[in-house]
Amino acid sequence: MPPLDTAKPGIPPGATARATGQPLDRIDGPDKVTGRAVYAGDIAEKGLLYGMVVNATIPRGRIVALDIAPALRIPGVVEVFSHLNRPDLAWFNSAYEDDDAPPGTHFRPLYDDRVHWSGQPIALVVAEDFETARHAAGMIGVTYESEPHEADLYRAAGNAHVPRQRSSINPSSRGRADLAMAEAALRVEGDYTFGYQFHNPMEMHASTVLWRDGALEIWDKTQSVVNSRDYVCRIFGLKPDQVRVRSPYVGGAFGSGLRPQYQLFMAVMAAQVLGRSVRVVLSREQMFTFGYRPLALQQIALGADANGHLTAIRHDAVQNTSRLEEYQENIVPWSGLIYQCPNVTMKYRLAELDLYTPLDTRAPGAATGVNAFEQAIDAMAHEAGIDPLEFRLINYAERDQTTGMAFTSKQLRACYATAAERFGWSARKPLPRSMREGRELIGWGVATGVWEAMQMNCSARAVMGPEGLMVELAASDIGTGTYTILAQIAAETMGVDPSEVDVRIADSDLPKAPLQGGSAGAATFGSAVKAACETLRETLSRLAVALPQSPLAGKGNVPLQFEGGTIRAEDGSAELPLADLIATCGAQEARADTGPSTASQMRYSRYSHSAVMAEVRVDEELGQIRVTRVVGAVAAGRILNPKTAASQVSGGIVWGIGKALHEEGLLDERLGRFMNHNFAEYHIPVNADIPEIDVIFVPEEDPEVNALGIKGVGEIGVVGTAAAIANAVFHATGRRVGSLPITPDKLL
Ligand code: MOS
Numbered sequence: 001m002p003p004l005d006t007a008k009p010g011i012p013p014g015a016t017a018r019a020t021g022q023p024l025d026r027i028d029g030p031d032k033v034t035g036r037a038v039y040a041g042d043i044a045e046k047g048l049l050y051g052m053v054v055n056a057t058i059p060r061g062r063i064v065a066l067d068i069a070p071a072l073r074i075p076g077v078v079e080v081f082s083h084l085n086r087p088d089l090a091w092f093n094s095a096y097e098d099d100d101a102p103p104g105t106h107f108r109p110l111y112d113d114r115v116h117w118s119g120q121p122i123a124l125v126v127a128e129d130f131e132t133a134r135h136a137a138g139m140i141g142v143t144y145e146s147e148p149h150e151a152d153l154y155r156a157a158g159n160a161h162v163p164r165q166r167s168s169i170n171p172s173s174r175g176r177a178d179l180a181m182a183e184a185a186l187r188v189e190g191d192y193t194f195g196y197q198f199h200n201p202m203e204m205h206a207s208t209v210l211w212r213d214g215a216l217e218i219w220d221k222t223q224s225v226v227n228s229r230d231y232v233c234r235i236f237g238l239k240p241d242q243v244r245v246r247s248p249y250v251g252g253a254f255g256s257g258l259r260p261q262y263q264l265f266m267a268v269m270a271a272q273v274l275g276r277s278v279r280v281v282l283s284r285e286q287m288f289t290f291g292y293r294p295l296a297l298q299q300i301a302l303g304a305d306a307n308g309h310l311t312a313i314r315h316d317a318v319q320n321t322s323r324l325e326e327y328q329e330n331i332v333p334w335s336g337l338i339y340q341c342p343n344v345t346m347k348y349r350l351a352e353l354d355l356y357t358p359l360d361t362r363a364p365g366a367a368t369g370v371n372a373f374e375q376a377i378d379a380m381a382h383e384a385g386i387d388p389l390e391f392r393l394i395n396y397a398e399r400d401q402t403t404g405m406a407f408t409s410k411q412l413r414a415c416y417a418t419a420a421e422r423f424g425w426s427a428r429k430p431l432p433r434s435m436r437e438g439r440e441l442i443g444w445g446v447a448t449g450v451w452e453a454m455q456m457n458c459s460a461r462a463v464m465g466p467e468g469l470m471v472e473l474a475a476s477d478i479g480t481g482t483y484t485i486l487a488q489i490a491a492e493t494m495g496v497d498p499s500e501v502d503v504r505i506a507d508s509d510l511p512k513a514p515l516q517g518g519s520a521g522a523a524t525f526g527s528a529v530k531a532a533c534e535t536l537r538e539t540l541s542r543l544a545v546a547l548p549q550s551p552l553a554g555k556g557n558v559p560l561q562f563e564g565g566t567i568r569a570e571d572g573s574a575e576l577p578l579a580d581l582i583a584t585c586g587a588q589e590a591r592a593d594t595g596p597s598t599a600s601q602m603r604y605s606r607y608s609h610s611a612v613m614a615e616v617r618v619d620e621e622l623g624q625i626r627v628t629r630v631v632g633a634v635a636a637g638r639i640l641n642p643k644t645a646a647s648q649v650s651g652g653i654v655w656g657i658g659k660a661l662h663e664e665g666l667l668d669e670r671l672g673r674f675m676n677h678n679f680a681e682y683h684i685p686v687n688a689d690i691p692e693i694d695v696i697f698v699p700e701e702d703p704e705v706n707a708l709g710i711k712g713v714g715e716i717g718v719v720g721t722a723a724a725i726a727n728a729v730f731h732a733t734g735r736r737v738g739s740l741p742i743t744p745d746k747l748l
Contacts, residue, residue, distance in 0.1 A: 024488060040247060051126045056121075061144050081273070098260055099259075100515060105325065106324065123142075151354055194295070194296045194659070199362075216268065218243065224474075244509050249506075250479060284679065285678060301313075319358070321350045322357040329365035363719050371720065375726050409637065416446075419613050423631045435732070443730065443733065445728030446613050448609070450607050453637070455705075459513065459528055461511050468502065469490060480644070484498075487499075527594040532590050600705070612631070616732055618747065635700040637705055657685050
């Protein structure tokens with residue numbers, strides 16, 4: 001059942017000339033909505049074994065005894081793996097870092113009897129069918145020897161330390177924030193506490209490992225097939241040509257697939273030992289047993305003069321990491337970047353808890369830091385008696401305030417103006433509790449969003465053959481629209497229709513591509529595809545003028561255009577269909593390796609920006625909050641596909657609503673365990689929670705950021721949204737709730 005062979009309809013023909021910028025439907029959309037898309041946990045094979053993971057139920061200690069006999073007696077159970085019988089693996093003798101590993105000692109599943117967190121995988125039951133494996137996993141008896149643990153960040157924060165490894169986490173101070181704060185005409189200070197969040201993609205983590213006489217064909221849920229392949233090779237001592245990882249469809253990831261998860265290890269281990277194909281799928285509950293967005297305790301103080309100019313910023317943050325690794329994120333640097341202010345002090349610290357290591361979660365750092373800072377800015381605007389939008393314009397920064405460098409582009413002013421117009425901001429009554437309808441208080445809030453515009457090294461191949469144009473690279477499409485925008489970029493570069501481009505990705509045998517993360521996918525993969533197509537165009541041009549029978553023969557001096565499936569002399573004197581050229585000279589291919597332009601990187605700061613406005617209605621008696629309108633105006637360079645890009649941003653805004661009002665992993669500190677590991681108790685916004693979301697892209701020309709002039713759109717939507725909602729709640733109620741999510745109890 002090769003899922004990659006399914007037809008990929010969806011792009012209407014006839015949009016060739018400027019294929020990018022068109023709101024084309026997703027290439028992979030019909031496959032996904034008709035069920036033709038085959039995910040990592042769907043791959044079927046005769047004789048496939050099923051593994052079910054057993055997780056630890058104590059946060060710290062050791063396993064004294066494992067009673068596996070009752071499980072082994074169940075018909076259909078093939079084996080139970082644990083630290084007692086795991087194979088001797090290459091990884092266990094050497095250091096290994098996956099592509100998203102923080103510094104530290106990385107977790108080694110089934111390494112020994114140690115338990116590092118509640119939920120740690122400690123055994124794998126393998127059976128002939130899934131139900132038997134699941135049943136037998138419940139029969140495993142574990143005797144623990146518990147040790148004292150710490151899972152309370154409020155307590156551990158006293159011992160927090162400044163992480164050493166990355167200086168960008170803690171940018172240096174400027175001016176004298178303490179003096180300026182003491183002298184400031186206006187001061188606000190607040191605590192901002194944002195709870196644990198989990199990724200919760202629709203598709204659960206899964207790995208199907210097909211055993212091929214020692215070689216492995218792996219279908220994995222991942223944001224990088226290369227990362228998964230390298231992990232498997234290193235741990236199991238295999239060579240890259242023995243391991244092929246594919247992931248053609250990913251049902252959401254949000255960062256959860258940036259690191260290989262434990263089901264991959266388990267499935268490969270079982271396949272290697274048993275010499276059989278094995279699938280391991282995590283349950284929804286188990287999706288709460290690995291990476292998450294960490295808890296953050298933040299304190300922000302601002303000083304301003306009587307006219308509302310910021311004079312001092314202080315931003316302190318403490319987050320948790322595990323005892324294994326030093327996970328860290330950029331929480332505080334944004335506070336020194338966004339607005340003009342001469343005196344800034346920022347400090348970020350980590351405290352170790354007996355939990356698993358946190359993991360990048362959509363807009364890691366900014367979703368925490370910016371959403372707190374933008375609430376503080378709102379508090380200061382209120383203190384100054386200035387409209388919160390006006391306050392942001394008064395303090396607008398034309399240059400990066402941290403480095404002093406210019407931005408490659410920054411159309412944030414236009415974002416504010418566009419959002420304000422669309423939202424009708426001018427009708428806002430300034431005082432809290434001044435807008436009301438029936439028993440509902442109405443509030444309008446605004447916030448700024450910002451995210452880095454990154455690009456990573458990447459390779460791609462382009463082939464023009466009898467079947468048409470094919471581009472390929474090992475990139476992932478985690479649901480973002482990567483297939484579609486790559487078809488658009490390739491089509492535009494080669495002058496063919498997007499529907500004629502065969503995009504092959506998510507296969508580790510293809511040219512190397514990095515993680516899909518950091519909102520860098522479009523710039524990273526797109527630049528490589530564009531460069532490969534440009535090189536291919538040069539090859540085809542050379543052939544077209546060199547072939548004796550070609551209508552373009554000898555036209556070496558005339559500029560050539562690729563358009564409508566032909567190569568044309570710009571002066572209109574002759575043209576050659578690409579199909580004819582290929583029929584004569586056979587398939588032609590080109591390869592490119594691209595990376596960020598270091599010259600531009602040194603001279604400029606690169607960020608996308610947004611203005612988010614939200615309306616809430618608060619039931620005064622019940623404390624219930626409804627978000628009734630959100631407008632997000634985004635400046636992210638040129639937009640390759642307004643449809644898929646808007647979908648990314650509105651998805652981010654949904655996350656923002658969840659962050660503001662609903663989503664929180666509730667840890668029982670006494671047990672060191674997350675208690676609400678299901679959709680009933682960890683509430684992700686559903687349709688009833690989500691109002692009309694209006695996403696607008698503000699035109700932004702950016703010739704510097706990369707060859708395509710694009711910035712990422714995957715994460716910017718979540719940045720600022722929770723703050724806009726919290727600010728709207730303040731406007732509605734006069735209550736500043738710095739602790740997210742704002743559940744009804746916090747308003748009553
Ligand atoms: Mo994103 S948190 O870089 O997948």
